[in-house]
Amino acid sequence: MKILVTGGAGFMGSDLVRKLAKTEFKVSVIDKLTYAGDAKRIDEVFDFINFYREDIADMESLFNIFEKEKPDIVIHYAAETHVDRSILNPDIFLRTNVMGTLNLLQVSMKFKVKKFIHISTDEVYGELPLDSNEKFTEDSPLKPNSPYSASKASSDMLVRAFIETYGFPAIIVRASNNYGPWQYPEKLIPLAISKLISGEKVPMYGTGENVRTWLFVEDFSEAVLQIMEKGREGEIYNVGSSEEKKNLEVIKELLNILGKSEDYIEFVPDRPGHDLRYAVDTTKILKDLGWKQKVSFEEGLRKTVEWYIENKDWLFEKKQHIDKFVAKLKEEFAKIS
Ligand SMILES: NC(=O)c1ccc[n+]([C@@H]2O[C@H](COP(=O)([O-])OP(=O)(O)OC[C@H]3O[C@@H](n4cnc5c(N)ncnc54)[C@H](O)[C@@H]3O)[C@@H](O)[C@H]2O)c1
Incomplete structure (x- = not known):
């Protein structure tokens, strides 16, 4: 099996790449190495992966990489991720998070990718009142409040449209706040x-x-591995801590x-x-896939x-x-x- 990870030199993507590269999977990574990306995060496995320093908003580069790698599975982490930066400069968030995702969807469809896992955020649901016990489920409406979450919600909608229109085998994963080693220290x-x-x-x-609810990044990677193995196409899974x-x-x-x-x-x-x-209801992934927070x-x-x-x-x-x-x-x- 060939797995392509976008944003694999970022905080969360690199945790998954370090884990995957030690398995039988053949792993490739696309990362633009923006200010937030750093190949040092994947130094220890660099010799076992194919690394491409490319921009997901550049369709031609993507096409060439897919032609060479022919991935079976795409796990899409690459994004502009810092809310504060999105307030100052929303344009780059639209370019990477929306156009970049659209490019990846198109090229993945063209090369008949078998599973596309789109990493999204609980921030697409908007906010909850402080004094309630309410939690967001996968069916809650999307009400993003920042340019960052609006761009992520837009990318979720594109993924959904590809599932509905073309029967594209994608899964959306909405993560709560992650923390752990290698996170860029603006968070x-x-x-x-x-x-x-x-x-x-x-x-x-x-x-x-x-x-906020905080999930240790290794627990999140474990959820992604389970979704990769047994997650159902077309579904959305919230992944978070209680x-x-x-x-x-x-x-x-x-x-x-x-x-x-x-x-x-x-x-x-x-x-x-x-x-x-923010608070997400994680009953679905607990019940359907048996994933549980360990740390x-x-x-x-x-x-x-x-x-x-x-x-x-x-x-x-x-x-x-x-x-x-x-x-x-x-x-x-x-x-x-
Ligand atoms: N960190 C969190 O708490 C959190 C919570 C929920 C969801 N998420 C989502 O998880 C994913 C990963 O988040 P993270 O915290 O690891 O982010 P990060 O900012 O640490 O890493 C993002 C990576 O994407 C790369 N990248 C950015 N633009 C690119 C482009 N145009 N082309 C190719 N690569 C590009 C960067 O170089 C970087 O390596 C994102 O999609 C984010 O929205 C993060």
Whole structure:
């Protein structure tokens, strides 16, 4: 079996590539290596895969790769992924997440791919009120609130249209927030770790009341492997954790692990359109495929902190770029609000 992974040098895609490359599958990766991509994440398996530094929005390159690789399965992670960046510069999100996905669908259909797994997000459902027990199911309507989630919802709709119109064998996977080793430190958990181990304060949007569920990235990869093996074509699967955490609670757990006081939290003005609460109902994947979260938030967070401490050089190299970007964000968000 030949598997092609897009975005395989990103945080989540690389976890799957490291796992797949150690199996009997023949793995190839397409990744543009944007600011968020880094081939170091797949260094340990680089000799066992075929790597293409290409843009999924470039149809000709895709065609050439598919002609050479003739993949049986495509797992599509590649995307622009940072909500804050989508507020400043939505265009690139449309280009990669929508046009890139359309290109992949077209070329996959042409080369008769047997299974296409589209990695999406729970953010396509929009937000839930803070004071409810409601959760999003796979049938909940899509009400995206940020340019990022709107672009992901658009790509989900394209995948759906290919399933309905052409009988294309695709599956949509909607993930909750992931965390773990190798995540680019502009996202909440690694950003906070990078600040705290540098002796700096952690910026906390608003009052930190926003609620998310957090899934350790290896649990997510396990779900994708099960979907690849026994997921039903045309279906949507939510994949997430049942542990809901306020952002402030997440930071307090990090302070606790790193032995720091709450003086290390700095409350900053909220980002525009910040969704209050996300929570996904994962009954379907539990019942139909038997997938279950294995790593608790407490255990996963400890492992994650240990990994970043052991890999400080990588973290600090990225942090330099992010510090400049965060300063720009502050200015731009102030103009919007
Ligand atoms: N991280 C999360 O918490 C989370 C949660 C839910 C869903 N997702 C989804 O999972 C997927 C992976 O997320 P991630 O956190 O690993 O993202 P990431 O930003 O770490 O990685 C994205 C990868 O895609 C590559 N890429 C970007 N544009 C490209 C293009 N035009 N052509 C080819 N490659 C391109 C980047 O170089 C990078 O390696 C995304 O589709 C995202 O929407 C992420």
